Amino acid sequence: MSQQKISTIELVNKGLAKRYRAEKRFRLIGLGAIVLSLTFLAILFATITFNGYTAFQQTWLELTIFFDPQMLDAKNLRQADYDGLVKKSLRDNFPEVSGRSQKKDLYTLVSSGAAYKLQDMVVADTGIIGTTRQVWVPASDDVDMLIKGNIDRSQPESDRQLKDIQLAWIDQLVKEGRLAKRFNLAFFTAGDSREPELAGIFGATIGSAYMLLITLLLSFPVGVATAVYLEEFAKRNRWTDLVEVNINNLAAVPSIVFGLLGLAVFLNFFGLPRSSPLVGGLVMTLMTLPTIIIASRIALQSVPPSIREAALGIGASKMQTVIHHVLPLALPGMLTGTIIGMGRALGESAPLLMIGMVAFIVDIPGSLTDSATALPVQIYLWADCPEQAFMERTSAAIMVLLAFLVLMNGTAVLLRNRFERRW
Amino acid sequence: MSSSLLLIVLLGLSAVAFHLGRRRAIALGRASGSSRSLHSRPVYYGTLTALWCGLPALFIFALWQALESNIMVRLTISTLPEQIRSLPAAGLGLVINDIKNLAAGSSFGGIPDPVIEAAADYYRHLQELGGLLKGGTLTVLSLVAMVFGLSRLTPKLRARNQVEALVKVLLIICSTMAILTTIGIVLSVLFEALRFFQKVPLTDFLFGLEWSPQTAIRTDQVGSSGAFGAVPVFAGTLMISALAMLVAVPIGLMSAIYLAEYAGKKVRAVAKPLIEILAGVPTVVYGFFAALVVAPFIRDLGAHLGISVSSESALAAGLIMGIMIIPFIMSISDDVINAVPQTLRDGSYALGATKNETVRRVLLPAALPGIVGGVLLAVSRAIGETMIVVMAAGLSAKLTANPLQAVTTVTVQIVTLLVGDQEFDSPKTLAAFALGLLLFLITLLLNVTALYIVRKYREQYE
Incomplete structure (x- = not known):
């Protein structure tokens, strides 16, 4: 009987290894909780930054615009057909484009904000009527997404926002140096808009x-x-x-x-x-x-x-x-x-x-x-x-x-x- | 005279009154020997005069501002021909809106009705007249009050006591704001909710198993009556909150234990503020994150494993809400664990317990009431959280226990029912207020219980 009796200290020592393991485990779980929270924080910020930093730049397109005096009535500058100027310039740049649907595809490369930009230019200085200028105007959001690499060219045409022919035009524009990314000032100075490229905060x-x-x-x-x-x-x-x-x-x-x-x-x-x-x-x-x-x-x-x-x-x-x-x-x-x-x-x-x-x-x-x-x-x-x-x-x-x-x-x-x- | 200009004039006059009152007090003091013969310091005489000059005028200004448009609208209506006046309230409201818009100079195309035009002219005339009248009356009033205030100044006047008494009244008025806010919340939600319960019986609302508030436009459409059983909505809320708690409580509690008992000073100084950043991130950001990153990720993961997951699954919303609540649980747990007296720890260590045993057997039982209180507060927050679920959870009220399906919550329903154009007496919009009432009552219950537990616990060791 007395031989089998274990002293208290032995009892404690026997369980010690197990208790220390539990201690270590507990400590690791605690550390894991902290690390997990910090990981969430890091993922959150990284995702937002990764998704968002490109928005501070916007793709612009250079157009050769002839401010046609026939289309710009000096008395009614606000109502003139600035859209027509933009379209004409695009047509001149791509003379091979024909047919309604192709033209329509071409026109969508430029943001609808381009017409307003021309209007502002003309209203500010009527002297430019009759001259030909190189004007940088915002490109449409799809072009912007492509330039920023957010549109996958390898996808089938029907799943893509841009058609093959539009891609070809864009590539040509890039080659001619007529497409460039610039600081997106509109994002900081404009109000809301239905067009992403014109929307601001x-x-x-x-x-x-x-x-x-x-x-x-x-x-x-x-x-x-x-x-x-x-x-x-x-x-x-x-x-x-x-x-x-x-x-x-x-x-x-x-x-x-x-x-x-x-x-x-x-x-x-x-x-x-x-x-x-x-x-x-x-x-x-x-x-x-x-x-x-x-x-x-x-x-x-x-x-x-x-x-x-x-x-x-x-x-x-x-x-x-x-x-x-x-x-x-x-x-x-x-x-x-x-x-x-x-x-x-x-x-x-x-x-x-x-x-x-x-x-x-x-x-x-x-x-x-x-x-x-x-x-x-x-x-x-x-x-x-x-x-x-x-x-x-x-x-x-x-x-x-x-x-x-x-x-x-x-x-x-x-x-x-x-x-x-x-x- | 525009209201803001008038306000500036009134404030300017008060400033002048302050200056004059102070100068007069100094002069009075000089006349009767030294400035010590005045009861109060000259500043108080100045302040008193400024208050005389400004307070009554500002009070009337506020009153005028509140009543002005109502009276003008009534007067304008009385000039309208009988057939317009006898229109129902909603139609009349539209006409009034037209008149106001026209009077403000914003025409929306088309040639306005000559009657409306005349009314708009009259309205504009009233506005001008009212502006002049208001400006004149208030300026004269404040000038008169200033002169009266100045004439009252004598060396014996107990200016300081009067000013202080008034300031104290202002302080008391400010302190009742909290109570007024609560009363405002209760009344505004309660009245609309009562109107709702006149149309839909309370028992149907509380125990109904179907929720489809879309009342039809035509009476013969299917489901034209709408169903207002709140059970599925609350079930969804509870499920998302429970998921959030499953994430937040273990992580938050273990983080707090680690920070309080294991971490060194340096780790604590870095990790705690970093985790607390999570609490400062606006909920709309979490909502965006849940809807555009987490929900698609879970859906794709499910598709990979061959499980069908809804793209607006409760899981995504609950998970993100849990992350949002981690710092909340952590802070409260950290507080209560730190509040446990050191002697309890020392006693446990002296008996040979390891840290982990001390935490589990001594600290947690001692801190439990505080932690429970904190968790209750967190639950109340999860139930009332809006943006995450509006952006990431669904709209259809399904009674399901599967977190991979889309569920809806109370806050989502309130937002969808009230955003956009609304008529104010349809059961659809009133239902939002009934939900709001229930939400308020539930969170109130949770908060009061939690605050009671936390307070009681704090007293235990003080």
Whole structure:
């Protein structure tokens, strides 16, 4: 009996190898989880960048345009047939093209924006009428996709956006040096368009900017005021408890519910204009308020009581203590929270779908009540478009949006590091 | 005078009032000996005068702005001939819109009806008149108030107390915004939902197994009544949320454990912010990623293996939503694991437990309430998440347990029912509000429970 008895330490040692193996396994699983998350992050960014970076360039086509005085009536320059000029130039370049359908195929190589470019040129300087110029105009999105290598030439003709004959023309143009990739300025300066090569994010960016302006102007003062009241003045009672529970709960209400609120209250009850940045800003204000309030309260709590006591001790009133001493010390923290809230508002799109900011809007919004769309909604709209060129532009728009967010959050981090004080 | 100009004028007048009030206070102080004979510092006299000048005018400005267009529309309607006035509300609304557009100078081709044109002229006339009247009244009012405020200034005036009392009232008003927002949400969703339940019985909505909200245009079309059973919609929501949780909870929790217990300071300083970037990525980006990269990938993979996978499978949406939620679970778990007192760890190590045993037998049980609270918050977020499912999940409400098929969710249905042109009394649009009400109630329940658990847990170790 006594021989069989194993001492405790032996028992422990026996199991040790197994336990250490379990320990190692557990550690590896933990590391694996981290690596997995980081891989997701890397794949996400890599895919977006890989899909999107080409959209910052656009293929342009050089045309020899004769500004035919017979086609350009000096009195009615806006109504002239600029399309005809473009078509004629294409026909001259490829004299062998004949037949309706072939001509039609030829014309689709050039973007419909080419006519507008000619119009702008003529309107700006009527002296060019009667001369022949070399003009660079945007090529159509299919040509652009081919040049960027997104159209597979080896596919059968029926599965391809471009026909064999169009490929031959494009190859000829490339050989003549009449096709070139240039920086895609239109992407940054134009509004939305049905043509991918003419579509830009400027309109959406301005819409987002207006919206954030409203959000900032309303949510920062109200959020800070609420935080100051709750932290510095309110006595703890049922009412303040109710307010607190409300704020914490609002922070977790789905954003789409705020959209429903905006639709029912701002649009249907107050009759504010649909699709406007004003309403978008109001909805975003309500949505970001909890974030700002919670951040501001934490900032106020971190100001040591000795500051308040010193101010009160030399005869400042409660209000003077808060405004002159506590607020300035808490401000960096409040600003950090506000920037983070603004970042969230910039990336949010669900409530905007509810209040009609998903319309197709070509014009750049000029005021707070104009119809507008926002950057993330533009991404949503483009993601739905079937053209391959729009997929590229969607990714590029995402890159711009992410750049804005990185900028904002970077500022917040910088602000926190620069001004954060440990008492 | 345009509203924004008027607003600038009013603010400018207030600034002038501040300056005048302050100067007058200084003069008063000098007249009665030293500035110490004043009750408050001159700034407060200035502020008080500015408030006198600005507040009443701004209040009336806001009121005017809110009521103006309504009154003008009523006046315009009263000039219209009887046959237009007796139109139903919707038709009248269209006419009013025409009039407004015409008055704003945007004609949309064609020659407008002379009656409408006359009404537009009248409307424009009213607008001009109203603008002048508003500008004149408010400017005069604020000037009068400024003079009155200045005349009230005496050395004994308790300016500081008055200003402070007013600021405090403002603070209180601001703090009620949160409650007003909640009330607004509840009322706006509730009213429309009640109207919906008058048309579709509550039991049909809650327990109906079929969802096809497309009401037909003609009454004799098939399925013209529409079916509003919310069960398949909620089943889809739950399935996608469950998939998301299957991804997010293990990865998030293990990441948090590794970061809190194993990782060195340097790894932690790099890995934590990097993973938190995932939380800052806009959901529309995830939606794009899910719809254009992940869903086709899963479909092709399925085709490779000989399984038929829908191109809008619940799996793709759930997977991506899970990735979105990882940092959320990680942050909360990290917080609660760090909040467990060091003494518990030390005690466990002293008994000879390995790290892994300490984590599993001591830390996790101690942190469990907090983690559960965090997971509940994450579930609420998954249920309310919109963009990912709108872009990657389907529209057809199928009652299925197969994650490879397309399902629909509450948020997808709300968006599809409400985006685009809509009449506001069809059961179709009202159904969106009923879904919204249910969504709000469910997330409210989850949030309140979670917040309660987390708070209670925090108090345990304090």
